[in-house]
Amino acid sequence: MTEKLFDTVLVANRGEIACRIIATLRRMGIRSAAVYSDDDAGARHVREADVAVRLGPAAPRESYLNVEAVLAACRATGAQAVHPGYGFLSESLDFARALDTAGIVFIGPGVKALELMGDKIRSKNHVSSHGVPVVPGIAEPGLTDEQLIAVAAGVGFPLLIKPSAGGGGKGMHVVERKDQLPAVLPTARRVAASAFGDDTLFLERLIAVPRHIEVQILADTHGNVIHLGERECSLQRRHQKVIEEAPSVLLDEATRARIGEAACDAARSVDYTGAGTVEFLVSDASPGEFFFMEMNTRLQVEHPVTEMVTGLDLVEWQVRIAAGEKLDLDQGDVRLHGHAVEARVYAENPARDFLPTSGQVHILQEPSGEGIRVDSSLLPGLRVSSSYDPMLAKIIAWGPDRDTALRRLDAALAETVILGIGTNIEYLRLLINDRDVRAGRLDTTLIERKLPDLAFRRPGEAELAAAALATAEGLAAGPSPWGRADGWRVGARAPLTLVFAAADPELPDDVVTVRGNPSGAGADAIVTVNGGPERRTSLSRDGHRALVTLNGVVHPLMLASLPGDGSAGTTLWTGDAGYAAPLRRRTRAELLAADRAAAGRAEGAADPVLRSPMPGTVVAVAVADGDRVTAGQPLLSVEAMKMEHQLVAPADGTVSLNLRPGDLVKADQVLAVVTADPEPVGPLEPAEPEEPAASPAAASAAGTPEPREGAGHAGF
Template sequence: MPEQLFTTVLIANRGEIACRVIRTCRRLGIRTVAVYSDADTGARHVREADLAVRIGPPAPTASYLNIEAIISACRRTGAEAVHPGYGFLSESLAFAEALEAAGITFIGPNVKAIGVMGDKIRSKNHVAGYQVPVVPGLAEPGLSDEQLINAADGVGYPLLIKPSAGGGGKGMHVVDGPDQLPATLATARRVAASAFGDDTLFLEKLIRSPRHIEVQVLADNHGNVIHLGERECSLQRRHQKVIEEAPSPLLDEATRARIGEAACNAARSVDYSGAGTVEFLVSDEAPDEFYFMEMNTRLQVEHPVTELVTGQDLVEWQLRIAAGGQLTIAQSDVVLIGHAVEARVYAENPEQDFLPSAGTVLALHEASGEGVRVDSSLLPGLEISSSYDPMLAKVVAWGEDRDEALDRLDRALGETMVLGVPTNVEYLRLLLNDDDVRAGHLDTTLIERKLPHLAFRRISDGELAVAGAAWLEGRRSAQETGPLESLQPGSPIPQSPQPRSPWTAGDGWRVGGAVPTVVSFAMPHGEPREVTLTRLQSGQGSPASFRAEVAGSSFTVSLEREAGAAVVNGVRKPFRHAVNPGTGTIWFADAGFSAGLTVRDRKRRLAEALERIHREEGELSPEVRSPMPGTVTAVAVGNGDHVEAGQTVLTVEAMKMEHQLTAAVAGEISIHLKPGDLVKAGQIVAVVAAADPAGRTEATEQKEAEHA
């Protein structure tokens, strides 16, 4: 290996991958430069880098995808090389060419490899001539929707629509029959254009019971190419990987050698250098048959599992190879030891169709221990923006065998706590403990089949009683000590610098005894619920104690001063929580489960009561609201149009995902948004004037009355 590495490396990315690259650079003595948008001013990668440069506003096109801004940051800081991470510009041919023209080293492959492998149509046709098997389908550049529709019968249904550019499963759609194809093509083109700036599509035959297996390759600029074994990435939802492992429980040694050689052939075909991944489809019904899907000319999200079973630091190899170094390990030196499994932690709500979530991290605890690794971008107080991918962290575990690795990962997820934003941690634990997953019976459709049967936890009456008590105590502390942004588990409940005054406590105290306080919570599932709380007398320094009534059940609740536990009817229970009076929320967590409860104040209860007055009981709301902050990407109807119940009225994109918003009732729609407009969570984006049985809308009747 060369002794001389880069002095300064700029990381053209954000989040956990930027932090991960910084970690290796620091170990090697390389100075790092972070770049950040306005949304990431307080981000962890900005704090951990040696230097940080602002590159623009939150929108990726104006910051992390702004090639000129990245190159300008290199010049300002003296960065000799750029590590692109993954996503954003990591597979951009224009970016690699611009760096080359500027005399800055791109820590990745040559432009030829990016150009060939960055186009799925071109790459598929290219590798077919290098002893790499490919999936049957239609892969030609520049095909129109009409041409694709005419050719679809020849490919055969069911089929898969795939964008030629990009990756991560975005823009990929399964089509079961010809009647679905036109509309799905339109959606796929729009997503591809938005995500990758290229709406070129192609078709592939859908392989039933497919398993997604990828091979990690390393290649230098001296003709050496090796592979580091394979990863099983079959646990996916909508073509987005959720849990990955190495090695695959499917392959035998003979198939492992064959698929590894095919991956090396693909890399050799484009004179590849650096770390790359060749992805294959393998039928669960015929595990010795595999088909090339694509090559990712970058580091993969799931690279840690390969690092754990091989002992190789892939980022270090990327840096050394880019600096002109030669591989010092041969294929015979690569030995896979043990088993590793990775779970991706996302800011999303699995029970609401995995709706991406934004918010503030109020409290945080990340797992540790033997065989556990966490790659994370999280910090207490961090703002989770809707402008970027919702992945927050990766929890990874290694074991002597697959069972030990799964057990360690399950325990690590149980220790993981992120309060202030919904996450998928509970869902990950449920998935890990599925019988088929434990047995290694995997395919890319498993999650869709299993999800309806996963038993998510519900908030118990006892937890609701504790939440109500904790909310009152948190609010009281905030009134005495100032605004409380976060109450960290394990930290003392803030004490008043002045003796508490009963006149300002706001806890229902009266001469002759306390008056009960009712706390009304908007529940994540179902109707609002109320907790009636009465503060009990306690001595100086004693835990805050309450009598709580929930749905006819009575509880005695004491909150311990360390704010990490509560005693409920004499039984001590963990209660890790964070209170944010500023937003009217309390969050709590237990063994991977977390929930955020919003207090329904007087204003909210009044608004809901007034809305009910204008609707019959059980009648659906005429308002169409955005469930999350995002950007309007398409408006399907015009102002004043008649819409049917269930009809899509507009599409909102948040965190690289599109969501169709539909009308709940039929009638005349009032909508004044256009593509590009920003919307907030809960914002009314359209209102439908519902039609009566005769087809007359409220708006029509009002107009007739005005002209009468």
């Protein structure tokens, strides 16, 4: 070991990974320096570091990707080294060179490794020349869209479009048929340019039923390279890993040794130093057949599962290797003990196609116990921005065997409470309890196949009743009754009707009616949920823990009441099923307007109104106001938390919009309206004899629609 490491290390990242690195630096006695954007001024990593420096506004290019700002922070804090975490500048060749010029150590590999492995095209060609097997495809730099289309037939369909400078599955697109390729390539380039600053693309054959297995390596500056076993990362959605585990149940010891040596060969070929990961596609049907995909020249999100089964701190070894230390273990010293599984907790709404969510953390309860580890960025009161990746935390469970690890992870997820923002916790529990997952029958397409059958639980009667009572209490304790919009009147209390928005837009909203006195010790409130039976109900609260009684049956839950906008009074977050939010006045007005706009539309006809699926930024507008469009034609794209969502015309018609790239939009904001073409008028038919006019009742019975206002949305 060296006698002297670094005095100060700057962590050029944010979120849970910055917190995790800072924890190791503290244990090693090294002063930590954090950096932050305006959106992260109150973030956990800022609070936990010894010193913190502002980089700039929220936009990553003006803060975390701003090399000059990070260098200035190094000078201000006296940092002798920079740990880049993952994402942002972690694999930036220009950043590594700038640090070298400034005399600051980059805690990562050298320039040669970054240059070769940071470009998927070059890395694939390079390792192939060193005997590492690669996936068939076209990997040539500088190919235009037209050239990629021309060579695609030689690769074969289905194929995968991949950004050369990318990672983490971003910008990757599956193309089933040749005619789909021209429409997908521009989107892939735009995402690649936005995420990585390089829109170079290449094509790979899509391997059926593949497993994604990666090998963790460590290499020092003295020529020693070892691997620390593999991680199974096959549970992915849209090429983003969701659940990772170590070791893989697919590999036997002989295959583990072969794939590990192939990873070490790839590292040796670029004189690699530090911690790195070599990713392989492995055939589920033939585990002995594996193909190099890429090398991640950084720490991986899933590194904790390797730490749990090896007992090694990878961040500590990154720091020690960067300081010139020699590895004090060889390959024969590496032993894998037990099994570890990691679940990524995201700010997203699984019921709405996993669209990112944002908001404030009002209740936080993180798990603990035997074999449980939590790497988290969360704090009570933390506001989650839509400017960055939606990952909030990682929950990791270790056990002496895989079954124990999975059971502990399920229990830990059940114990986790993050109220105030939508998360994927319920989805994670459904996934790890799937029969195929429990049996180890994994592949990279499993999640997509399973999703249609996953049933997300809606808030139940007890949760909705509690939310309604708490809302009513908030209204009763509000400002002067003369200024409230809750139905207050002199005399008997008017019934209060609340509409709670369903998390899944395809499902009807929940309607709860409250009669009587909802506050006080007496159970004298009557609650009706979705037209069901009347329930005598009471609510008692101790902080965020609450007990709601329905007809004498007590139900415990977690509940938070937040200030409202004067129409509904509060927003409630209840139970592990997510949230129930009373519709605000403006939201309800927009829904009524949408109902009116849709009135008269034929049953089954497309909705002409296109809304933003998430809060974000308009990144592309493909048409102009007043343009003639056809069904399925791309109109514009919205990006949030590194996810791009494309909106297309629902029907042939004329589009109305008033947006430009760079505009910020809210969730459910109307972005465009497509006025459908009128139905063609056919040849006149002979007139039928007129019949006597029907009465309104008869017309209604015959199915003639009567005028309606706001159907489906009950009033307050």
